[in-house]
Amino acid sequence: MPMTDRPKSDMPKAGMPSGALSMLILRVLQSGSLHGYAIAQRIHLLSSEVLGVEEGLLYPTLQKMLVKGWVTAEWGTSETNRKVRFYRLMPEGRKHLKAELSEYDRVTQAIQDILRTA
Amino acid sequence: MSELFRRIRYLINRRRFDAELESDMEFHREMAARAGRSNFGNTLRMRERAREAWGWTWLDRLVQDLRFATRTLARSPGFTFTAVLVLAIGIGVNVAVFSLFNMVVLQLIPVRDPGSLVQLNRRSPGQFTSQMPYLSAVFYRDHAKSLSAMMAMQGAPPMQIDDDLQPTTTTFVTPNYFTELGTPAGYGRLFDSTREGSVSAPPAAVLSYGLWQHRFAGDPSIIGSVIRLNKKPVTVIGITPYAFANLGGQGPDIWLPVAQQPFFIEGSTVLTDPSASSVRMWGRLTPGVSSKMAAQELLALTNELRRQHPKDIWDNEFIDIQPGGHILLLQPPMYSVVAMVAGLAVLILAVACANLGGLLLARAVTREHEIGIRVAIGATKVRIFRQLFTESLVLAMLGASAGLGLGYLCLRVAFTQFDMPRWLNAAPDWRVLLFTIAMAFIAATFFGFAPALQIARQRQRKTIIRQVLIGAQIAASSVLLIVAGLLVRATQHVLYTDPGFAYEQLMSVDPQLDRHGYTPAAAKAYLAQMQERVGALPGVKSVALVKLPPMNHTISRMDVEINGHPVPIYPNWVEPGTFQTMGIPIRLGRTFYPGEKNVVIVSESLARREWPGQNPIGQLLPGGDAKDTVVGVAGDAHVNAVNDDDAVEQYWPAQLEDMPDMVVMVRAGGDPGGVAPMIKSISENLDRKLFPEIRQLKLLYLDNVSLLDRIATIASMIGLIAVLVAGVGIIGLVSFSVSQRMKEIAIRMALGAKKVEILNEVLRQFVLPVAIGLVAGTGIAAAASKVLRKILFGVDNLDPLSYAGAIAVLASLILLAAVLPARRALRLDLAKTLHYE
Numbered sequence: 001m002p003m004t005d006r007p008k009s010d011m012p013k014a015g016m017p018s019g020a021l022s023m024l025i026l027r028v029l030q031s032g033s034l035h036g037y038a039i040a041q042r043i044h045l046l047s048s049e050v051l052g053v054e055e056g057l058l059y060p061t062l063q064k065m066l067v068k069g070w071v072t073a074e075w076g077t078s079e080t081n082r083k084v085r086f087y088r089l090m091p092e093g094r095k096h097l098k099a100e101l102s103e104y105d106r107v108t109q110a111i112q113d114i115l116r117t118a
Numbered sequence: 119m120s121e122l123f124r125r126i127r128y129l130i131n132r133r134r135f136d137a138e139l140e141s142d143m144e145f146h147r148e149m150a151a152r153a154g155r156s157n158f159g160n161t162l163r164m165r166e167r168a169r170e171a172w173g174w175t176w177l178d179r180l181v182q183d184l185r186f187a188t189r190t191l192a193r194s195p196g197f198t199f200t201a202v203l204v205l206a207i208g209i210g211v212n213v214a215v216f217s218l219f220n221m222v223v224l225q226l227i228p229v230r231d232p233g234s235l236v237q238l239n240r241r242s243p244g245q246f247t248s249q250m251p252y253l254s255a256v257f258y259r260d261h262a263k264s265l266s267a268m269m270a271m272q273g274a275p276p277m278q279i280d281d282d283l284q285p286t287t288t289t290f291v292t293p294n295y296f297t298e299l300g301t302p303a304g305y306g307r308l309f310d311s312t313r314e315g316s317v318s319a320p321p322a323a324v325l326s327y328g329l330w331q332h333r334f335a336g337d338p339s340i341i342g343s344v345i346r347l348n349k350k351p352v353t354v355i356g357i358t359p360y361a362f363a364n365l366g367g368q369g370p371d372i373w374l375p376v377a378q379q380p381f382f383i384e385g386s387t388v389l390t391d392p393s394a395s396s397v398r399m400w401g402r403l404t405p406g407v408s409s410k411m412a413a414q415e416l417l418a419l420t421n422e423l424r425r426q427h428p429k430d431i432w433d434n435e436f437i438d439i440q441p442g443g444h445i446l447l448l449q450p451p452m453y454s455v456v457a458m459v460a461g462l463a464v465l466i467l468a469v470a471c472a473n474l475g476g477l478l479l480a481r482a483v484t485r486e487h488e489i490g491i492r493v494a495i496g497a498t499k500v501r502i503f504r505q506l507f508t509e510s511l512v513l514a515m516l517g518a519s520a521g522l523g524l525g526y527l528c529l530r531v532a533f534t535q536f537d538m539p540r541w542l543n544a545a546p547d548w549r550v551l552l553f554t555i556a557m558a559f560i561a562a563t564f565f566g567f568a569p570a571l572q573i574a575r576q577r578q579r580k581t582i583i584r585q586v587l588i589g590a591q592i593a594a595s596s597v598l599l600i601v602a603g604l605l606v607r608a609t610q611h612v613l614y615t616d617p618g619f620a621y622e623q624l625m626s627v628d629p630q631l632d633r634h635g636y637t638p639a640a641a642k643a644y645l646a647q648m649q650e651r652v653g654a655l656p657g658v659k660s661v662a663l664v665k666l667p668p669m670n671h672t673i674s675r676m677d678v679e680i681n682g683h684p685v686p687i688y689p690n691w692v693e694p695g696t697f698q699t700m701g702i703p704i705r706l707g708r709t710f711y712p713g714e715k716n717v718v719i720v721s722e723s724l725a726r727r728e729w730p731g732q733n734p735i736g737q738l739l740p741g742g743d744a745k746d747t748v749v750g751v752a753g754d755a756h757v758n759a760v761n762d763d764d765a766v767e768q769y770w771p772a773q774l775e776d777m778p779d780m781v782v783m784v785r786a787g788g789d790p791g792g793v794a795p796m797i798k799s800i801s802e803n804l805d806r807k808l809f810p811e812i813r814q815l816k817l818l819y820l821d822n823v824s825l826l827d828r829i830a831t832i833a834s835m836i837g838l839i840a841v842l843v844a845g846v847g848i849i850g851l852v853s854f855s856v857s858q859r860m861k862e863i864a865i866r867m868a869l870g871a872k873k874v875e876i877l878n879e880v881l882r883q884f885v886l887p888v889a890i891g892l893v894a895g896t897g898i899a900a901a902a903s904k905v906l907r908k909i910l911f912g913v914d915n916l917d918p919l920s921y922a923g924a925i926a927v928l929a930s931l932i933l934l935a936a937v938l939p940a941r942r943a944l945r946l947d948l949a950k951t952l953h954y955e
Contacts, residue, residue: 066124069121
């Protein structure tokens, strides 16, 4: 089929900006490797069920992180005894997370300053 | 591992990674289903989006489009064949032209380290010559540290091998010539500085491979044997290789060491005369030295030379250093010619592209159905445009490959038509390949962009773009045809007009007295005897002297401004009888009296330009420091500029000091060819040292014309091809617009419309673009052909006959191309057409 483009309005809606998602993924992987579904679950739980991670956003983000070398994928066995890929944080990703976090802190701090004084 | 590296890994192992991704997502859905959620969306689409992160989507789409394009093209082989053929012609011509440019101007000649070769010329603000005195060349060689080597080449008169009737071309070179160029001997050995460096060395000759083959039947035993050159014994020491790359273009058949020049040309003083500019000089820049630095040093040496020979160095003279490793050095005067040839080639491509654009649009109407379906199921305009353009690219690539082959073939054929150096190789190199690829992209943009845009916007039925394409085709074709017409006319003009002197009965006999060290008095005595004896020969009508005979090896020219226009004046020095012998009429006044000084005879055109409406007789010639009075007006005779109709002539009476340079003109009653052997024996009796160069002007003239004839043939062939391509395009477009309106026409005819009315209706849309195209083309041709003036041999670049002829040919072709398919419309099977669909 020569046609694969769709009008932009068809794109799956993101639950959050994808820059933030990659930061969250890196953060939850800090404590150990997880498979894709577990990453989504962990984020959902840790945010007290406020943030939902859609499949349509999670996997593109994970692919991007794989290509960037922040994470790597290894075969493992799931809790349901199925062969599945586990994503593991790489030193490259750890460095990126640190940079992202400090940047995030700086920005939120600035925003809070404005909110408090304005 | 860098990101790019990882991406490539994903590209190579895409199947595996895609499977892994699929498994991930499947697992995700399994788990989500357990948790009681079931809203997943399009899984295929999601996976595709995830894959986009790898960054290879564009490649996927390209492959997809390429596959689809190949399938589409393969399904309509007729269209594909026509399109590739049209493109092959358009691109092929350009490839051939560029290859030639590449070979001649860009490529270095195949000698050792061609990049460091430089050619050295004498230049001053007012003067230029590529010849320098041998003594100066030696001086530069001995003192210049910026030149690691110097090579010199001295032209020599053709010499007679043993008892041959036809003389053979010869050249003197410095003995380091072949070693410095890194040329190995084909057979035997070539010159060697230690063995051929001195006058006392035994005379040695190197033969060209061609001469060795046709004169000596490739016999290897010729090496070491003695042949006679102008009666002087000389040992053949070797043969140059088959494809020897000579400096400065085509080489001679015999090379001789320059040190032995006085042996072969007895009495010659050019090797010891500081004023005799006789050699062309090449050098090799010392590694690490730029030509600017070398120029600095050579300037200091020139100044030193001036101190030694104050009379022989010009004011402000300096050595002009040019790259020496190319066949041809592109000088500014040639830019316009190169631009013109390139322009013509591009025009052919333009015709081909406009043509193909029309065909693509026509095809789009038959593809409406297919494209309509694709749009209906959600293809965007961008996607359709990209798909169509990819199709054009595939076509362009196919056309370019065919064009590459065609260009190569053209060059091979051209090489057999013109005398080209043997080492030239027509096979495309990387520059030509790159050029061809670029041409393919440019062509695809020209012929594919607009139609693809129109089609993607579903506007293929609009006529405006079709009309623009037709107009462009007509304009470009008419420029090509007009230029071809001008060149053909120029050839005819040369063939059928009289150059103003009796070239058919004339022979020139050049004893080269100056080269043999004759004093003016001795030369005068020699020439007097020669004239008397040759004049007494049966079949000879008259004999006279001239300094610069027609089609001479060197010409002299002064550019003078007359009434605000630059006029090239060709001066000559003659004796009283020259006009009568050469068949140049005296229109006004008289010829010179014997021994007359300070008088001048001018040509008609010069008189008309200098003194319009006045009597030129008795006027003083302006400009010169001598006060020369005009005593006569001669008919126009382009003795020294057969190709330049703007040229005018000016004759002075030859004085005693001109005698060593004079050439004997012999006018025979009928064909002069038979007199040559008798002149030869007279010359032998007069001075055995001399071997006059005897030339029959008619043959030289025909040579000159045949070259032009071949150029004109090529130009008219190119013009014709362009017109045929345009014709095919117009036939296609008209039959398309007929087929598009078949139903409407059928209904009208069924209702009783007249055939002529319908014909008018169908063709009306083409009238305006054709008219605009013709007018624009004629205008462009008129403006651009100014460049051609120099090679048009006196045909006006606005020559009405060429223009009218070209337009007539084109117009009748257009008419034919339009009416033929339109007639089909009038022979419709009404019932069938109306029942269709």
